[in-house]
Amino acid sequence: MAKKNTIKNTAKKKVTLWKRFRNNKAALIACIVLIVLLTMIFAASVFTSYNVNTSDLRARLSPPGTPGRAGNSNHILGTDQLGRDLFARLLYGGRASLRVGFTVTVIGAIIGIVLGLSAGYFGGWTDMIIMRLVDIWSSAPTLLIAMTVVMIMGPGEGNLIIALSIASWTLFCRMARSQALVMRNSPMVESGHAIGVSTPQIMSKHVAPNILSPLVTTFVIETAHFINAEANLSFLGFGVQPPDTSWGLILGEGRKYLVQAPWIVIYPGLVIGITVLCLNLIGDWIRDEFDPLAVKH
């Protein structure tokens, strides 16, 4: 009987969650747009027949809609400075941009959550040392640190991920710590201690799951932030290097031709903007939905 009730409750909760999501038009649209975008990026070969690195110098800087050569489809977004199809480059370039943004955030989240939980849970000297480290770390601008690291290690996607990861953990650390502080003194943790559950078990099984929702919000918004950071650094020449490509690199390489071929700059700019906006809207929605203090419902 009790079991039946729980199932019913979850089902009901799911329905209202979906309902609320459906009613939040912005988040809904953002989610749909993002799913479409991701599908196109990861199944790029279905959507374009062009090879991302095949140049056709005679067709360089062709405007959007120019017919392709000999049986190829139209260049719907035009071509770039080497006559490569811009649509194909945006799709394949998106992989690098998302890969960097996602990997950097995952690495930052792991490091930050482990350190933040330890700081919040143990308190005292551990807290003191870790949090001062965070203070020092976050006083230096992210992009500047990343640029310095890339300059020393040389440009490229791998080094870019390392460089940005170095700067990406501090926010997670702060979030995890403040949540762990709250949890530390909760009756649940206290009773756990009382019945002899080990500290790592308390932290991983009881504390971590309960502080997940703010961290998920942070995760989504930070991913957007680091997609932006990748674009910035690649634009400046410190990030992804040819023959690989990314949105920032397409922008950076194309900016010299802004006057003659504005589409090389407009489309990657738009795609970056849309992706970041969608992620932020979804992040906001998650926060509103799971934050008990939000008074919406």
Added chain:
Amino acid sequence: MKKTLTLLLTAIICLGLVMSASAAGRADKESITIALQGELTTLDAQYPDDGNMRPITQNIYDTLYVLEKETLEPKPWLATGMNLVDSLTWEFKLREGVKFHDGSPLTVEDVVFSINRNISPELNSQFLNSVDAIDHAEAVDANTFRIVTKEPDPLLLKRLTLIPILSKAFTEAHTANELTLVANGTGPYKFVEWKSGSHVKITANENYWGEAPAIKNATYRFIEEKLTALSALQAGEVDLAVNILPEYVENTPKVFTNTSFETYWVRFNQIPENNSVFKNKDLRLAANYAIDFNTIAEALFLGYATPCQGQMGRDGYVGYNPNIIEYPYDVEKAKELMKAAGYNGEEIEFVSQRGRWLKDGELTEAIASYLLEAGFNVKTKILSWSEWLNVLFDKTKAPDIILSSNSNDFFDMDRPFSACVLSTSSQSAMNNPEYDAAILAARQELDTAKRQAMYEDLAAKFHEDPFALYTLSINDLHGGAADLNWTPRRDTRLYLIEMSFSD
């Protein structure tokens, strides 16, 4: 009320129109503003190899010889005559009545000091390799001096076009640090000020020994972003923007262009100890056949580049071989050669950098794309400038192919051969004693006709047995104000004395 406002607005717009119209006629025909691609590093003209400094210091300092604009032959400038004493010793007469900007007269002592300083290991000039063929200079009498070379050196007079003549007393009175910020030459313009991050100003030298220039004042601004330089030119903020992109031509009031001496080349790794597929001659030839240099020149550089004619030079260079024709673009032939050579898809590392020379990154990708199409398994690797330099100069790290640029400011085939082939050169990735001997022999041949024949012979050999993808030489391309009169020089020097504004 509304009416007054409309009236006021109309008045403002009219005023704006009138003012912009009056800007069309140049009020001050004696002042020019030039946009350089970046800030200079020093004013000590003997030290750096700095493309942002030379346009300025070339107007402040004179040299003993200058290149004749059309023929590119050295013609006497501060020197007035030359006499070969023996195959190593050259005797020169110095022009009389020349004064430095600080009023002191130019003496033989200054000349001897300047030459010896420029070749000294203490200064360690960044263009030392262009002048270190000189052993030393010495004074003979009040207006005669001698220059002694290490080997017989047919290029000596061209080397002297690179050495700025400084005042001995002035240079010795300043510390090395101070010398980066001051200048005292004999040239047509005097240094006025250098506002770091903003501009350098120079003004006409009223005591100049030569003809007085039409332009009296020049301001050099540092604009790194090419699009910003173009906007500044369109807005009339600058009168000359150097090295614009070919794509900007249609938006430029007036285009100034001429051939120059920068040649792109892709070096094959032929070092015997290294494991490179390009030790095989047929593959080197195949790569040259696989690339459509004409299309690259026309489509990527919009015609402001000339494909190499199957050799590392262009017509007008001493030693250029007019009988060699370019490798035709022939993918089938390339594939045949690759098959015959037994190429089996071995990975080829192609190292390059981007951002240093005109369209270097795009050129790299275009070349890689052509090679891939022919069946070469090319992996492109773009390095930062310093990493790239390391790889270029370290023979143990030599990649299979690497893109580089050779500047031949002597317009002489000795330059590419000595830099790219000669096994003792830091840039060479081959070791062929026969070629080494031929290059060294030609380098010391004082008879021009014999030298020409020797280089033509070498060029023919290097056509059969290429040491590089002879890519293309780029043209100088500048944008200027519509009323600027100037013909760019093949030696790329921006002599203000050759510029003027029309009425």
